[in-house]
Amino acid sequence: MVAILxxxxxxxxxxxxxxxxxxxxxxxxxxxQFGAAESPALVFAHxxxxxxxAWADAARGLAVGGWNSITFDARGHGESSWRDDGAYEFAQFxxxxxxxxxxxxxxxxxxxxxMGGLLGLRAQAEHAPFRALVLVDITPxxxxxxxxxxxxxxxxxxxxxxSVDEAADAIAQYLPHRAExxxxxxxxxxxxxxxxxxxxxxxDPRLIDRIGASGESEQxxxxxxxxxxxxxxxxISGECxxxxxxxxxxxxxQCVPHAQHTRVARATHMVVGDRNDAFxxxxxxxxxxxxxxxxxxxxx
Numbered sequence: 001m002v003a004i005l006x007x008x009x010x011x012x013x014x015x016x017x018x019x020x021x022x023x024x025x026x027x028x029x030x031x032x033q034f035g036a037a038e039s040p041a042l043v044f045a046h047x048x049x050x051x052x053x054a055w056a057d058a059a060r061g062l063a064v065g066g067w068n069s070i071t072f073d074a075r076g077h078g079e080s081s082w083r084d085d086g087a088y089e090f091a092q093f094x095x096x097x098x099x100x101x102x103x104x105x106x107x108x109x110x111x112x113x114x115m116g117g118l119l120g121l122r123a124q125a126e127h128a129p130f131r132a133l134v135l136v137d138i139t140p141x142x143x144x145x146x147x148x149x150x151x152x153x154x155x156x157x158x159x160x161x162x163s164v165d166e167a168a169d170a171i172a173q174y175l176p177h178r179a180e181x182x183x184x185x186x187x188x189x190x191x192x193x194x195x196x197x198x199x200x201x202x203x204d205p206r207l208i209d210r211i212g213a214s215g216e217s218e219q220x221x222x223x224x225x226x227x228x229x230x231x232x233x234x235x236i237s238g239e240c241x242x243x244x245x246x247x248x249x250x251x252x253x254q255c256v257p258h259a260q261h262t263r264v265a266r267a268t269h270m271v272v273g274d275r276n277d278a279f280x281x282x283x284x285x286x287x288x289x290x291x292x293x294x295x296x297x298x299x300x
Contacts, residue, residue, distance in 0.1 A: 002021065002099060002100075002102045002103045018030035018031060018032050018073075018079050019031050019032075021072070021099065021100065021103070023075065023092070023095065023096050023099060024095060024099070025083075025092065027075045027080065027081050027082075027083060027092075027096075028080060028081045029072050029073060029074070029075065029080045029081075029096060029099075029100065030052070030072060030073040030078055030079035030080045031070065031071075031072045031100070031103070032052055032059075032070075032071045032072070033068065033069065033070050033071075033103075034059050034060050034062075034063035034068075034069040034071075035062075035063030035064075035066070035067055035068040035069050036066075036068060037068055037104070038068075039063075039066055039067055039068040040066075040067055040068065040106070040108075040109075040291055041067070041068040041069075041070060041103075041104035041106065041108035041109070042059075042062060042067050042068065042069050042070065042108055042109050042110075042111055042287070043070045043097075043100055043101050043103075043108045043109070043110050043111070043130070044058075044059055044069065044070065044071045044072075044111045044112075044116070045072075045074070045097055045100075045110065045111070045112040045113070045115075045116025045117070045119055045120060046071075046073075046074065046077070046113055046114075046115075046116050047113045047114030047115050047116055047138075048114060048115040048150070048154075048207075048211065048212055049077070049150065049153075049154050049201070049203055049212075050077070050113070050114075051073050051077055051078030051079075051189065051190065051202060052071035052072055052073050052078060053078070053186065053189050053190070054113070054272055054273065055069075055071045055111075055272065056071075057276050057280075058111075058272060058276055058279060058280045058283070059071050061280050062280065062283065062284070062287075065284065066291075067287075068104060068108075070100065070103055070104070070108065072100050074093060074096065074115075074116075075088070075092060075093065075096055076088060076203055076204035076206075076207045077202060077203050077204075077207075078189075078202050078203075082204040082206075083204075086204065086206035086210065087210070088204075088206065088207055088210040088211050089210070089211075090119075090122075090211065090214075090218055093115075093119050093211070094119050094122050094123050094126070097110075097116075097119045097120065097123045097129075098123050098127045098129045101123070101129035101130060102129065107129065107130060107131040108129075108130060108131070109130060109131060109132040109133070109134065109287055109290065110123075110124070110130040110132070110133050110134065111134040111136065111283060112133070112134070112135055112136065112138075113136035113137065113138070113271070113272060114136065114137060114138045114243070114269065115138075115211075116136075117133075117135035117136055117137075117138040118138055118140070118215075118218070118222055120133055120135065121133070121135070121140065121222055121225045121226055121229065122218075122221065122222065122225045124225070124228075124229060124231065125224070125225035125226075125228040125229065126225070128231075130231065131231055131232075131290070131293065132231050132232040132233065132234075132286075132287070132290050133229065133231060133232070133233045133234070134233075134234045134236065134283055134286060134287075135233070135234070135235045135236070136236050136271055136272065136279070137236065137237050137238050137241050137243060137244055137267075137269050137271050138243065138244065139235070139244050139248040139249060139251065139252040140219060140222035140223045140225070140226045140248075140251070140252060140255065141219050141222075141223065141248050141251060142243050142244060142248055143242060143243055143244065143245050143248065144216070145242060146241065146242035146243035146244075146269060147212075147215065147243060149242065150212075150243075150269075151208060151212050151213065153170075153174045154201070154203070154208050154212065155208060156170070157170060157200075157201075158205070159198065160194065160198035160199050160200035160201075161191075161198060161199045161200075162198060162199075163199070164184050164187055164188060164191070164199065166199075167187055167190075167191055167199060168181045168182055168184075168187055169181075171187070175268075175270065175273075177240075177268065177274070178273075178274075189202075190202050223251075223255060226252060226255040226256050227255045227256070229255075229256050229259075232258075232286075232290060233256055233258065233259040233260070234259065234260045234261075234262065234282070234283075234286040235249065235252060235253075235259055235260070235261045235262070236261075236262050236263075236264060236271060236279060236282050236283070237249060237261065237262075237263050237264070237271070238263075238264055238267035238268050238269055238270070238271045238274065238275075239263050239264060239265045239266060239267055240266065240267060240268045241267070241268055241269045241271075242268070242269060243269040244269075249261060260286065262282045262286075264278045264279060264282065265278070267279075
């Protein structure tokens with residue numbers, strides 16, 4: 001089991017900061033848990049540019065069902081701290097995920113969306129910290145146009161916003177299929193107020209070039225990692241996703257022939273936010289038979 005620190009400050013502090021978990025290089029990760037610590041554990045890893053809040057409804061719902069849901073903000077995101085030198089590397093994120101996976105006493109199940117799913121593939125192939133994987137709308141090779149759309153949104157508005165309403169309008173343009181705008185309360189968790197009084201997105205902008213724009217160089221290693229996966233695995237894709245496609249899904253299923261695949265109707269790459277009910281149901285169907293399986297650790 002890994003010790004969790006008391007709350008502390010970071011570039012994205014909220015009124016009530018979350019407990020912290022210190023990574024090996026000193027970066028502090030904001031952690032949140034739902035459910036009893038002795039229950040079988042789920043570790044949720046969010047996508048690039050998201051925070052642990054993306055999982056809030058699903059994590060709480062599964063905790064009510066008797067699971068210990070552990071969510072966290074990746075380094076440079078949300079309430080987690082930023083690297084002073086801005087030198088973010090993919091390997092750091094993998095190491096962080098393995099560190100979080102060691103919070104519970106037994107091996108957890110990973111639920112990873114987009115970047116979180118890719119980190120889970122590499123972490124499992126290299127360190128085997130999980131007893132099962134749920135990958136949310138991500139495959140080792142992806143559609144470049146869909147990822148570029150995400151990065152374009154993240155690069156927009158470098159000067160930030162004058163109000164929460166301006167930020168809400170930007171998200172509405174990015175996600176035009178969503179019927180309702182984010183509420184001011186939920187949107188504030190994605191924004192930080194800087195010294196000039198303007199509101200900016202919660203992530204370290206240096207991440208975009210260091211991690212976001214260099215993802216394709218990781219694809220060969222991710223395909224190799226997928227071929228090494230020998231634990232139960234579920235891929236959940238969005239029917240309307242522009243990040244995964246029939247071709248990338250088929251390639252993944254050839255790499256992991258024992259994997260299951262579920263497609264969520266009327267969902268884009270943002271499966272959890274688009275259809276949280278259908279997403280949670282798909283996860284429940286997959287993890288329920290695994291509940292009684294042992295997650296006992298064996299550290300070499």
